[in-house]
Amino acid sequence: MARGPKLKALALLPAVALAVTLAGCGSGSGTSAGGVPLVKSGELTTCTHLPYQPFQVKEGDKIVGFDVDLVDLVATKLAVKQSIVDIAFENIESGEAMNSGQCDLAAAGMTITDKRKAKFDFSEPYFEATQALLVKKGSPIRDLSNVAGKKVGVQSATTGADYATANAKGAEIVTFDDLALLEQAVKNGTVDAGVNDNGVLYDFIKTNPDTEVSVEFKTNEFYGIGVKAGSTQLLTTINDVLKASATDGSYAKIYEKWFGKAPVWQPGAAK
Template sequence: MSTRSALPVIAVAAAVAVLAGCTSTKSDGKKSSGLELVSAGKLTTCTHLPYAPFQVKKSGKIVGFDVDLVDLVAKDLGVKQEIVNTPFEGIETGNSFTIRKCDLAAAGMTITSARDKVMDFSDPYFDATQALLTKTGKPYKKVEDLKGKKLGYQKATTGGIFAKDHGKGVDLVEFEDLGLLLTAVKSGQVDAGINDNGVLFDYVKQNPDTKVTAEFDTGEQYGIGVRTGNDALRKKINAAIKKAKSDGSYDRIYKKWFGAAPKNQKN
């Protein structure tokens, strides 16, 4: 949906002007809850497709692990979730919140210190790490093995940061989204690709001519992002995550999308 990397947000006059003209709507039309939504009766989620199994379009509908988890938040609020597909860079720089495009962002997004400066995060809800995808039979086990070869990464992601930090002498190729990156590995356009382990293991299930050859212990955790200072919504999200983990809903959703109950999740 990881993960995805942090770039410092640059405040621009145009964004300020848009923000000044925007007003949010209370979910219940009252001031008592302190909760504000950008559209009445809807919990608007920003994401970036495709990022299976966290969010992906199937039969004209956006589905996935993140979708089901946010549906629990929407249910607790008594509203429906509406999903907006938008460039990931706009999400992770916080601009999507600045222009009131959405209430929250659920996009398989790693919590980082840089991102935390431009948005607020929920409690962590998923553990992740970077991994390497190649065509079956290729010998690459680490980024350094690809010296003189092409390594693909997704724009604005933590995988891209890892590749740049460890890829001296590697020909790095940037892709706008995960789908283009995966296709490039499968077609041989690049020798390998780096991204979050969850999405890569999901991909190889349907593409046995590809293989995850390595995982790198980057210790990442996903969080749901909200506009800085939107504590009312952040607390609602945290409560829904905590409830899901205590009543079995989290395990059920996890098994639905990953085929097994969660193991070694830190939270």
């Protein structure tokens, strides 16, 4: 996930309390009601990258989605409001957004990897994902075995891009700054296929029946919430909330809201 370095100003949300925070403005400090250090008093500032439906997407003047609802549980635990910053995914994946104080955490449909863990800390997993292939309906491309000479789209700085680069032998890899551009390129035939996470691609084909997911690659990935290295109190709170959400039914409720079915996997379950 990455659209580029330019930040996008967003309007204040009445329900999710979306706050505009530009790069370099996170130099203040505060605490939550529970004493957890925060970038700004009274707010839990989340960095994400739009669009990544159904995890984060702008709907009118609001940002909504699975990740938004899940982080709202953390904000409620801390007795603060969640504010959301739309930022280039490269600045999240590099750890810069958290380490420079632009946000308290990153929730961006982000796969836990060793490379990323070297730059910032991750919560326990909160979502099971895998890579998948998006194609035009009826396309002869059913997997990556016959893409030589074809164009395969990927989203920059993602594990999907890494997977396609390693496995789409003989294909021309075309990189897009964000998910929406990748999906539209497949839809309009600019590329022959696209690789990204299964959750977002299945969401796309619901409203774009001229496209389909031809295969999943079973990469066994898990999303995590990122925080600045050493943010022990915040990380403990996030993990406690994730664990509680699985036992009190709130995780399943949020999952069903955004995916229309009960979750097969929940936080705390075996990987």
